[in-house]
Amino acid sequence: MLDFPPEFRFGVSTASYQIEGAVSEDGRGASIWDTFCHTPGRTADGDTGDVACDHYHRWESDLDLMSELGAGAYRFSVAWPRIQPTGSGPAVPAGLAFYDRLVDGLLARNIDPVVTLFHWDLPQALQDEGGWTNRDTAMRFGEYAELVGEKLGDRVKLWVTLNEPYIHFALGHVQGVHAPGLTLAPDAYPLVVHHLLLAHGLAVSALRQHSRAPITLANNYSPVWVAGDTDDDHASAAFYDMVQNHLFTDPVLLGAYPPGFEALLGEVDVDSIVMEGDLEVISQPVEALGVNYYNPTRISAPVPGESLPFSRVPIEGYPLTAFGWPVVPDGLRELLVGLKERYGDKLPPIWITESGCSWPDLDDQFRIDYLSGHLTAVRQAMDAGVAVHGYCTWSLMDNFEWAEGYGQRFGLVHVDFATQERTKRRSFEWYRQVCTVAAPRADLQGEPTG
Ligand code: PNW
Numbered sequence: 001m002l003d004f005p006p007e008f009r010f011g012v013s014t015a016s017y018q019i020e021g022a023v024s025e026d027g028r029g030a031s032i033w034d035t036f037c038h039t040p041g042r043t044a045d046g047d048t049g050d051v052a053c054d055h056y057h058r059w060e061s062d063l064d065l066m067s068e069l070g071a072g073a074y075r076f077s078v079a080w081p082r083i084q085p086t087g088s089g090p091a092v093p094a095g096l097a098f099y100d101r102l103v104d105g106l107l108a109r110n111i112d113p114v115v116t117l118f119h120w121d122l123p124q125a126l127q128d129e130g131g132w133t134n135r136d137t138a139m140r141f142g143e144y145a146e147l148v149g150e151k152l153g154d155r156v157k158l159w160v161t162l163n164e165p166y167i168h169f170a171l172g173h174v175q176g177v178h179a180p181g182l183t184l185a186p187d188a189y190p191l192v193v194h195h196l197l198l199a200h201g202l203a204v205s206a207l208r209q210h211s212r213a214p215i216t217l218a219n220n221y222s223p224v225w226v227a228g229d230t231d232d233d234h235a236s237a238a239f240y241d242m243v244q245n246h247l248f249t250d251p252v253l254l255g256a257y258p259p260g261f262e263a264l265l266g267e268v269d270v271d272s273i274v275m276e277g278d279l280e281v282i283s284q285p286v287e288a289l290g291v292n293y294y295n296p297t298r299i300s301a302p303v304p305g306e307s308l309p310f311s312r313v314p315i316e317g318y319p320l321t322a323f324g325w326p327v328v329p330d331g332l333r334e335l336l337v338g339l340k341e342r343y344g345d346k347l348p349p350i351w352i353t354e355s356g357c358s359w360p361d362l363d364d365q366f367r368i369d370y371l372s373g374h375l376t377a378v379r380q381a382m383d384a385g386v387a388v389h390g391y392c393t394w395s396l397m398d399n400f401e402w403a404e405g406y407g408q409r410f411g412l413v414h415v416d417f418a419t420q421e422r423t424k425r426r427s428f429e430w431y432r433q434v435c436t437v438a439a440p441r442a443d444l445q446g447e448p449t450g
Contacts, residue, residue, distance in 0.1 A: 002375050002434065009112060009390035010435040011073030012066060012412065013354050015119035015163065017049045018399040020079065022056035026094035029085025031121035032131070032172075036179035047405025053397055054420050056098065061422075063105045065413060066396065069428065070435035073112040075353055075392045076102065077119035077163065078148055080141075087123035087140050091147040099148070103155050112157035114353075114392065116218065117145055117203055119163040120172070120179065127180050132173070132192040132199075142202030146209070153210030158390075160290050160353060161203040164220040165196040165248045177403050187268050194273050197251050201281035218290030218353040219248050222297040223334045227313035232301035236310035239263060240299045245335075246342075253346045255283035263309070288389070289339070289347065292354035293374070296331040319366075323358040323408050329373030336381035336388065349387040352378060356394035358401070358408040367412075367427040375434065393431065397422060 037048035082095035246258035398411035
C-alpha cells in the first residue's frame with residue numbers, strides 16, 4: 001500500500017452550489033450561478049443546482065458517509081449568498097448556523113474542516129454592480145470573510161480563500177461558458193485578475209483576526225507542454241503557462257505579477273488598477289498552497305481563426321476520463337516539483353485540494369487506477385523534497401458539474417438525482433483503505449503508542 005506519514009491527511013472535496021440545493025431557503029440570495037443556469041442554453045439539458053444533492057437537508061447522513069470513509073479532512077465551500085444575500089451588510093444567522101452545524105458535525109467525527117470562502121457563487125447583486133471588474137467586490141469579500149471567520153475561526157483547520165481564480169476568470173469572464181457568462185473585452189481582463197487577487201489578500205487579513213489556522217488559495221495548475229517547435233509555439237506556451245500557472249500565484253508568493261504580464265495588460269495603464277499597497281495585501285504570508293490538478297495542457301501558436309494568442313492541442317496516448325480529459329498522473333509530480341523549483345523557500349506546504357476524474361460506473365476500476373496513480377505521483381514529489389500535507393479527492397459524491405450539469409460524475413459515491421439515493425462505488429472502499437491504512441491516524445488507532 002502507499003506509504004504516507006501518519007500526519008498526512010486524506011480527504012474529500014465538494015463545493016456549495018454543486019451539492020447544496022435549497023437555493024431559496026433560510027434567506028439565501030441569488031448567486032450568478034442561479035442566474036446562469038436559469039438562462040436557456042447555458043448548461044447541458046438546462047440543468048440547475050436548484051436541488052443538486054440536496055445536501056442542505058442531508059448533510060448529516062453525508063457526514064456519516066465521510067466518517068465511514070475514514071476521511072481525515074473535508075473541504076467544502078460556504079455559499080456567500082447564504083451569509084449575505086446581496087453581498088453586503090450583516091450576516092443572515094440561519095446561513096451561518098448551517099455551516100456552524102457542519103463544522104461541529106465534522107469535528108465530532110474527527111474530520112478536519114477545510115473551508116473555501118469562494119467557489120464561484122458570487123451574489124448576483126454584486127455582479128449587477130460589475131462583479132469582479134469592480135474593485136468594490138474585493139472590499140465586500142473582505143467583509144464577508146470577516147463574518148465567516150468570526151463564526152467558524154475557532155474550529156476551521158485550513159482556509160481556502162478562492163477556488164481556482166484562473167478558471168473563474170477564463171471560463172466565466174473570457175470564454176463565457178461559466179457564470180457570469182461574460183466575454184469581456186481584453187482591457188477588462190486585468191481588472192478581474194487584480195480584484196480576485198486583492199479579494200484573496202483582504203480575506204487573509206480578515207481571517208487572521210479570528211483564526212490561527214493556515215490560509216491559502218486553491219489554484220488549478222496544469223503543466224504546459226509545447227506542441228510544435230517554432231518560436232511562436234514556444235511563445236504561446238510560455239504565455240499560457242504565465243496565465244494559468246503564474247498569474248494567480250506569483251503575486252501571492254513573490255509579491256509581483258509574473259514576467260509576461262504586460263502582454264495581458266496591453267494598452268491598460270497598470271497604475272489605474274494596481275493601487276499603492278495592493279501587492280503588500282496580496283502577498284501577506286500564507287502557510288499553505290492549495291493545488292487542484294486534473295491534466296496537463298498542450299499548446300501551440302494560434303491556428304488561423306483562433307481569437308486567443310494560443311491554441312490547445314489534444315494530448316494523445318493517455319487514457320481519457322468520461323469527460324475526455326487525459327489521465328496523466330506524472331503531470332502531478334511534474335507540477336509539484338516545478339512549483340518547488342519556481343518558488344523555492346517561498347513555497348509553503350502544499351495541500352492537494354482537488355484531484356479526481358469523471359467516471360460513471362459503480363464498478364470503477366478506472367477511478368481506482370486514477371487515484372492510485374495520482375497518489376503515487378504525490379509520494380514521488382514528496383520524496384523529491386516537496387512538502388505535501390494532504391490530498392482531498394474531487395469528489396465525495398456525484399454533483400452538479402457546472403456547464404455539464406449532471407452529466408459528469410466525479411463521486412466516490414454515486415447519486416441517483418431522481419431519488420437522492422447514495423450508492424458507494426468500488427473506489428469508495430478502495431479509498432477507505434487508503435484513508436485508514438495508508439495514513440492511519442493516531443486518533444483512530446485506539447491505544448496511543450506513546
Ligand atoms: C474544478 N478546465 O473545475 C472545480 O474546482 C470543481 O468545482 C469542478 O467540479 C472540478 O474541477 C471538475 O471539473 C474545473 O476546463 C473546471 O480545465 C474546468 C476546468 C478545470 C477545473
